[in-house]
Structure formats: C-alpha cells, structure tokens
Amino acid sequence: MKKYTEKILPKYIQAVKAHKARYGRAILLEDNDPSHGTRSADSLAYQAKKEAGIELLKHPPESPDLNATEGLWNIVKQRLRDVEYRNEEDLMDQANNAWRSITQAEIRARFDDLSRRCKILAKGDGRRIRNRLW
Structure with missing residues (x-):
C-alpha cells in the first residue's frame, strides 16, 4: 500500500x-x-x-465484468500483441503509447456497454462476459 x-x-x-x-x-x-x-x-x-x-x-x-477500465486494458493488450520491443523500457514506452492512443469514443463505448453487462450478470450463471469491447 x-x-x-x-x-x-x-x-x-x-x-x-x-x-x-x-x-x-x-x-x-x-x-x-x-x-x-x-x-x-x-x-x-x-x-x-x-x-x-x-x-x-x-x-x-474482483468484478472485471463491471469495470470499464478492464475493457481499456484489453485495448492496450491488443495493441501490444504484435509489437516488438528490445527491452523493458521499450515495452513500457509502447504500453504508454497504446494507453495514450485510446480515444474518447473507445472509452464511451465501454461505459455505454455497462448497463447491458449488468443485465447479463443479473441473469447469468457467474461466467465471464466476453465480447469485442471487453
């Protein structure tokens, strides 16, 4: 802490x-x-x-299905998936660039998806919700 x-x-x-x-x-x-x-x-x-x-x-x-930030981390992970880096510092630079490149539209899309996700979780069986945003 x-x-x-x-x-x-x-x-x-x-x-x-x-x-x-x-x-x-x-x-x-x-x-x-x-x-x-x-x-x-x-x-x-x-x-x-x-x-x-x-x-x-x-x-x-422990509620990643209700945390829109998890959807943003997935954007970063996707953008880093095919990126080559030389060392840890280079990886951090690439990750920071990926984070900074997230658009307001991408952020809004994840927040707009929250009410739908809440309904699925309320009816669901406890499994993770996966879609193109998360």
Whole structure:
C-alpha cells in the first residue's frame, strides 16, 4: 500500500483534479484492492483521496465484468500483441503509447456497454462476459 500511496496515487490525484477542472466532475474508478484504501477509512490512501476531494465509484471487489477500465486494458493488450520491443523500457514506452492512443469514443463505448453487462450478470450463471469491447 505504501508504494501505491506514495508513487501511484499522487499521479491519479493530479489527473483527476485536472479532469475535474476541465469538465466539472471526475470520478476515480478503482477495484477494491486493499492497497487502494477502499476498505478502511483509516488508510493513508483513503485519507489522501478524501483530502484531495476525490469522488470514488464503489463497486464489488474482483468484478472485471463491471469495470470499464478492464475493457481499456484489453485495448492496450491488443495493441501490444504484435509489437516488438528490445527491452523493458521499450515495452513500457509502447504500453504508454497504446494507453495514450485510446480515444474518447473507445472509452464511451465501454461505459455505454455497462448497463447491458449488468443485465447479463443479473441473469447469468457467474461466467465471464466476453465480447469485442471487453
């Protein structure tokens, strides 16, 4: 949790604040991993988000079918599938480029798909939902 709170979370907070300033509202979507401070109001991560005024979207832990971010990671994975890289640094550069190239339309498509996915999960048998977006 220390690495998340000290190294990763400050970048998220900065990005969320910039988005909020530009668009008026921003929500940070995280899974319920304990390192994210989602399970205890006493955690450093929770306190940092609260002090920064970060609005959180709560959802069940281990719920990739309800997490649109998982669909975005699949975009990155698909774009990296045929990419050649020389070393770890080159791979990180390629991954960052793939992430930055995700369009607003691709993001919206995954969020627009959430209500359909919720209906499938409510009726479903617990199996993962797979489609071209996720």
